[in-house]
Amino acid sequence: MQLFENISMALASVKSNKMRSALTMLGIIIGIAAVIAIETVGNSMTGSVTDSMAGMGASNISVSVVQKSANDTSGTAQGVTLRRFMDSKPSDADLITDAMMQDFLTAFPGKIDHIELTQQVGSGTVAKYGDPTTTITATVSGANAATLENLDTDSQILCGRWLDDDKDAGRKVACVSEKFVEQAIGGTAQDAIGKAVTLTINKDLYTFYIEGVYRYTEDSYSSMFSGTDDDSIQTDFYIPLDVAKSIAGAGAGYQSITVVADGTAVNVTSFVDTVGDFFASYYTRNDSWTVSASSLASLLDSMSSMLGTVSLGISAIAALSLLVGGIGVMNIMMVSVTERTREIGTRKALGAPAAAIRMQFITESVILCLIGGIAGILLGLALGAGLSKAVGYAARPSLTAIVVAVGFSMAIGVFFGYYPANKAAKLDPIEALRYE
Numbered sequence: 001m002q003l004f005e006n007i008s009m010a011l012a013s014v015k016s017n018k019m020r021s022a023l024t025m026l027g028i029i030i031g032i033a034a035v036i037a038i039e040t041v042g043n044s045m046t047g048s049v050t051d052s053m054a055g056m057g058a059s060n061i062s063v064s065v066v067q068k069s070a071n072d073t074s075g076t077a078q079g080v081t082l083r084r085f086m087d088s089k090p091s092d093a094d095l096i097t098d099a100m101m102q103d104f105l106t107a108f109p110g111k112i113d114h115i116e117l118t119q120q121v122g123s124g125t126v127a128k129y130g131d132p133t134t135t136i137t138a139t140v141s142g143a144n145a146a147t148l149e150n151l152d153t154d155s156q157i158l159c160g161r162w163l164d165d166d167k168d169a170g171r172k173v174a175c176v177s178e179k180f181v182e183q184a185i186g187g188t189a190q191d192a193i194g195k196a197v198t199l200t201i202n203k204d205l206y207t208f209y210i211e212g213v214y215r216y217t218e219d220s221y222s223s224m225f226s227g228t229d230d231d232s233i234q235t236d237f238y239i240p241l242d243v244a245k246s247i248a249g250a251g252a253g254y255q256s257i258t259v260v261a262d263g264t265a266v267n268v269t270s271f272v273d274t275v276g277d278f279f280a281s282y283y284t285r286n287d288s289w290t291v292s293a294s295s296l297a298s299l300l301d302s303m304s305s306m307l308g309t310v311s312l313g314i315s316a317i318a319a320l321s322l323l324v325g326g327i328g329v330m331n332i333m334m335v336s337v338t339e340r341t342r343e344i345g346t347r348k349a350l351g352a353p354a355a356a357i358r359m360q361f362i363t364e365s366v367i368l369c370l371i372g373g374i375a376g377i378l379l380g381l382a383l384g385a386g387l388s389k390a391v392g393y394a395a396r397p398s399l400t401a402i403v404v405a406v407g408f409s410m411a412i413g414v415f416f417g418y419y420p421a422n423k424a425a426k427l428d429p430i431e432a433l434r435y436e
Contacts, residue, residue: 013336013364014371024332025372027325028412032373032405034321036380037387038314039401044384044393046308059113059263061275061295064256065090068290094289095253100282104259107278111266116147116258119244124199124206124237129186136183138176138237140201142244148175150260151214159189160212168240174208177235179216189213199237201247208239259293268295322408325372326416333365333420344424354425361424365417366410373409377402 014021101115119142128134148162163175174197176185181192190213198207216235245252259275261268276293283290337344344357385395 007363007367009360009364011367014368020332021368021371024328025325025368025375027321027328028369028372028409029325029376029379031320031322031325032376032409033380033383036377036397036401036405037383039398040381040384040395041387041391041393042308042310042314043396043398044388045391059261059268059295060116061259061261061268061272061293062256063096063259063275063279063291063293065094065096065289066292068286068288090255090289092251092253094283094286095251095255096257096279096291097253100279101257104275104278108274111262111271113260113262114146114150115144116150116260117144117241117254118142118147118258119241119248119250119254121239121244121248122201123234124201126184126197126199128231129182129184134231136180136231137234138180138184138199139234140199140237140239140244140247142241142248143238144241146260147258148238155217156215158213158215160193160210162212162214163238163240165241168211169242171240172206172208172243173211173240175212175214175238176210177216178213179233180235180237181210181213183231183233185210206247208237322412326369326412329365329368329412330416330420332368333361333417334423336364337361337420337424340424341427344427348427357427358418358421358425361421362414362417365421366413369409369413369417370406373406376409377405380405 105112105115121140121142124138124140125135126138128136143163145163145165157175158178160175163173176192176197178189181187181189184197185192185195192210192213195210196207197210198205239247244250261271261275272293272295276291279291279293347357348354381397384397388395
């Protein structure tokens with residue numbers, strides 16, 4: 001009952017001094033609003049980055065043939081690395097082979113979803129449909145079926161089919177985007193199936209037959225340049241892996257592969273080292289080259305941690321304004337105690353204990369900070385949503401930050417209100433009644 005009476009008296013005091021109370025709460029409002037807004041924007045940026053990277057394949061482990069460092073002493077009985085000079089890229093004998101990958105799949109059954117293999121060929125050009133004077137450019141690359149079937153979910157096959165490792169081995173067939181059909185072939189995606197298209201690749205002419213057409217989606221980088229000519233948009237022109245190797249003059253092996261782990265069966269972050277060690281074991285006697293493995297999952301963890309740390313640091317700086325707000329609360333409560341000295345003396349003369357006087361003013365301080373905290377949260381959420389939208393991210397308010405903000409505002413009320421409340425509780429009732 002006493003608590004409700006104190007709350008009622010505190011609200012009456014705030015209502016009777018609206019302007020003074022509003023100015024007192026301003027520091028609390030600004031501090032909490034700044035913290036909430038920063039946390040919201042930070043969460044939005046972190047969430048957007050993690051979602052984007054997860055969409056790129058958080059379970060993907062990149063395995064690449066790299067040069068051994070100068071201080072790498074593995075590979076020789078004497079512990080001395082004998083490096084071949086002027087090796088700018090690995091030879092065919094240094095590449096990852098099909099046999100290595102088969103051994104890997106056998107060694108880790110149930111842990112690997114699939115292995116993606118690609119071979120870059122370069123740019124291919126073709127005359128624009130209906131305008132032979134204009135050239136269309138496409139990025140030509142070879143890919144195995146697993147790579148094509150696990151492309152971004154937006155890149156759905158619209159007509160025909162994806163390339164097949166067995167059926168299409170050695171065949172001059174291709175999967176193209178609907179944008180490429182519009183640029184270079186004309187007609188609908190269905191009309192393009194079976195059509196021949198001749199590309200100029202490295203000054204040589206190659207004719208391919210369209211086997212499938214996939215959906216074209218504009219990437220985020222292209223969308224940033226709205227003035228880009230539609231004819232200059234390059235899309236991927238996929239051909240069988242062995243055909244791509246033949247055109248590029250590449251060896252039978254691979255300088256890099258992508259292992260897609262089964263995220264439900266293994267922890268991708270810790271599995272990276274296992275994958276790297278497995279393939280590196282084939283290079284212990286290789287003087288110049290070895291294999292390294294990395295994953296988006298580990299990069300994702302590092303980036304999330306970094307963004308979280310930056311957001312926390314900025315929030316801590318913004319929270320300093322709460323200290324200023326707390327000092328303002330203490331100051332106004334001291335003024336309030338001075339103004340109500342006779343009221344305090346009257347209550348003590350009527351038998352009110354010191355604890356009741358102390359609790360009255362602490363409650364008033366807490367109510368003042370709580371109202372400011374709620375106003376700060378609402379303002380912070382509005383600012384956070386607006387700033388997130390301005391930078392192109394979906395707003396993601398932090399529930400933890402909101403709860404902490406409410407708790408912190410109440411703690412400020414208790415901490416900075418205690419000294420004035422204690423001063424009021426210690427007033428001598430006779431001296432207080434005599435106060436003018």
